[in-house]
Amino acid sequence: MRDGAVQDGANRMPVVELDDIHKRFGLLEVLKGVSLTAHEGDVIALIGASGSGKSTLLRCTNLLEIPNSGRILIGNEEIRLNRTSDGTMQVADQRQLQRIRSRLGMVFQSFNLWAHRTVLENVIEAPVHVLGQPRAEAIARGEELLRKVGLYAKKDVYPAFLSGGQQQRAAIARALAIEPRVMLFDEPTSALDPELVGEVLRVIRDLAAEGRTMIVVTHEMAFARDVANHVMFLHNGTVEEEGTPQKVFGSPESERCRQFVRPRDH
């Protein structure tokens, strides 16, 4: 477990609270009442088999998916959801959604960089066009973030000329540029060749060491064990086991968690 991680959330502010989240896609009930609280400085690893609902839970957090029921609070502000006449849920107030989203930095498996913009232009896009920051200020901050992820030298390059690991590090800098309260990572290394995984995990490790609040969907068990202070094991849409990495990976009954360890994690 990372240095200085705080076990007890009692004295720290909750940043993300998901309460009894249910989500269905047609007849498939993907989340069957999942709750999660991330306090300031927590690194929560969401692990579990393919299809267990990890990404859906993360996507519900920033309303890329709308849950069928349950409550979502970001920084103590509850997201208001309405039920429409056909029974589906929708966000009640788009301005609130924008405000909430500006507190959440999202990093996707497939990078999602703008192909026709340079690395630096990708990083300053949201600060300038969504947050209304002066361009010069956004550039200065963007360059600082690119130094942090080791990509300053590539700032004027288009994404197609970067390796997958470099593209993902650029995507992390872009997510950090809005100064989010919490970073959400959806399998950030799954699309990478094995030799590129380490450079991305190192950046995420550094963010954890800085005390950033993060929720990370991952199949990298060694990473979850070393970096997270709280691990949640999802199985068939419910939390089957959760707690410290020692508890989740260390107990004899955690064999189900360990079966997801990949050869390179050893």
Ligand SMILES: Nc1ncnc2c1ncn2[C@@H]1O[C@H](COP(=O)(O)OP(=O)(O)OP(=O)(O)O)[C@@H](O)[C@H]1O
């Ligand atoms: N938009 C969608 N429409 C229909 N079904 C979906 C949608 N998104 C996810 N699902 C289904 O919901 C289930 C859970 O998907 P989810 O991506 O949350 O799982 P996961 O645990 O993240 O899996 P993986 O590790 O493979 O990414 C899967 O059966 C998936 O096919």
